[in-house]
Amino acid sequence: MPEGPTIVLMKEDLQKFEGEKVVSAVGNSGIDNELLINQKLKEIRLFGKQTYLIFEKVSVKIHLLMFGSYEIDEQTKSDKSLRLGLTFKNGKALFYTCSVKLVDDDFLKTVDWEADVMSDNWNPKNAKKKFKANPKMMVCDVLMDQGIFSGVGNIIKNEVLFRIGVHPESQIGNLPLKKLNELLQEARNYSFDFLKWKRTDELKKHWQIYHQKKCPKCGETVIKKNTGKGKRPSFYCEKDQKHY
DNA sequence: CAAATTGTTTAGCT
DNA sequence: CAGCTAAACAATTT
Numbered sequence: 001m002p003e004g005p006t007i008v009l010m011k012e013d014l015q016k017f018e019g020e021k022v023v024s025a026v027g028n029s030g031i032d033n034e035l036l037i038n039q040k041l042k043e044i045r046l047f048g049k050q051t052y053l054i055f056e057k058v059s060v061k062i063h064l065l066m067f068g069s070y071e072i073d074e075q076t077k078s079d080k081s082l083r084l085g086l087t088f089k090n091g092k093a094l095f096y097t098c099s100v101k102l103v104d105d106d107f108l109k110t111v112d113w114e115a116d117v118m119s120d121n122w123n124p125k126n127a128k129k130k131f132k133a134n135p136k137m138m139v140c141d142v143l144m145d146q147g148i149f150s151g152v153g154n155i156i157k158n159e160v161l162f163r164i165g166v167h168p169e170s171q172i173g174n175l176p177l178k179k180l181n182e183l184l185q186e187a188r189n190y191s192f193d194f195l196k197w198k199r200t201d202e203l204k205k206h207w208q209i210y211h212q213k214k215c216p217k218c219g220e221t222v223i224k225k226n227t228g229k230g231k232r233p234s235f236y237c238e239k240d241q242k243h244y
Numbered sequence: 245c246a247a248a249t250t251g252t253t254t255a256g257c258t
Numbered sequence: 259c260a261g262c263t264a265a266a267c268a269a270t271t272t
Contacts, residue, residue: 002250003250003251049251064251066251232251
């Protein structure tokens with residue numbers, strides 16, 4: 001159940017299949033599995049929460065959605081939810097309960113790789129432009145916007161806003177420049193902390209505001225409210241997070 | 245056991 | 259028809 005950093009871990013697990021050929025392909029995703037057979041996996045590329053398996057003739061886009069999961073080298077569960085199972089010479093990659101689609105090179109060219117907060121290509125300048133174009137968006141929606149902060153999910157959103165002391169319902173256009181820069185920096189920074197903690201399975205331990213009862217700074221009760229257009233739950237402290 | 249949940253897509257409305 | 263919202267979807271945990 002993935003935000004961006006979880007997908008980075010998945011890529012690491014899949015890495016050993018890069019350069020390998022597909023021996024067999026199964027699954028109920030609806031794509032033509034036959035197309036993948038004998039195709040060499042040229043590259044695994046990430047964009048936020050999406051994973052692209054780039055083969056010679058086609059590419060597969062995988063999105064784990066809310067409940068997706070994956071396994072490497074496990075015995076295939078005789079489970080209806082197996083969307084895609086790829087067997088290589090050196091093992092298996094199994095994807096459950098996820099969205100699997102075929103895409104072509106033209107589609108890959110349209111992806112704005114610089115919007116991925118965890119990528120080496122992350123470009124905060126583009127994000128700033130997008131703020132300017134939509135000054136009335138609430139910051140909680142901005143952070144969840146996959147075209148701006150690709151890879152950010154609800155946990156990252158809440159923790160970032162707490163770290164920089166900004167109320168989730170603030171309008172992006174009202175933030176002073178200093179706060180904007182903090183927002184851009186922490187969105188990436190926290191994602192890497194998330195990755196680090198996820199790796200050692202201690203993510204929950206480090207939640208400061210998300211699903212917490214009291215603000216760790218002042219002890220006030222944490223507010224939980226569905227915020228923004230996305231109506232996704234925000235956790236915040238009235239006192240320590242300023243409403244711009 | 246009902247409710248919530250780390251998300252996106254699509255149908256359907258105005 | 260553009261732009262929005264509500265619903266659909268999925269599976270595990272609390």
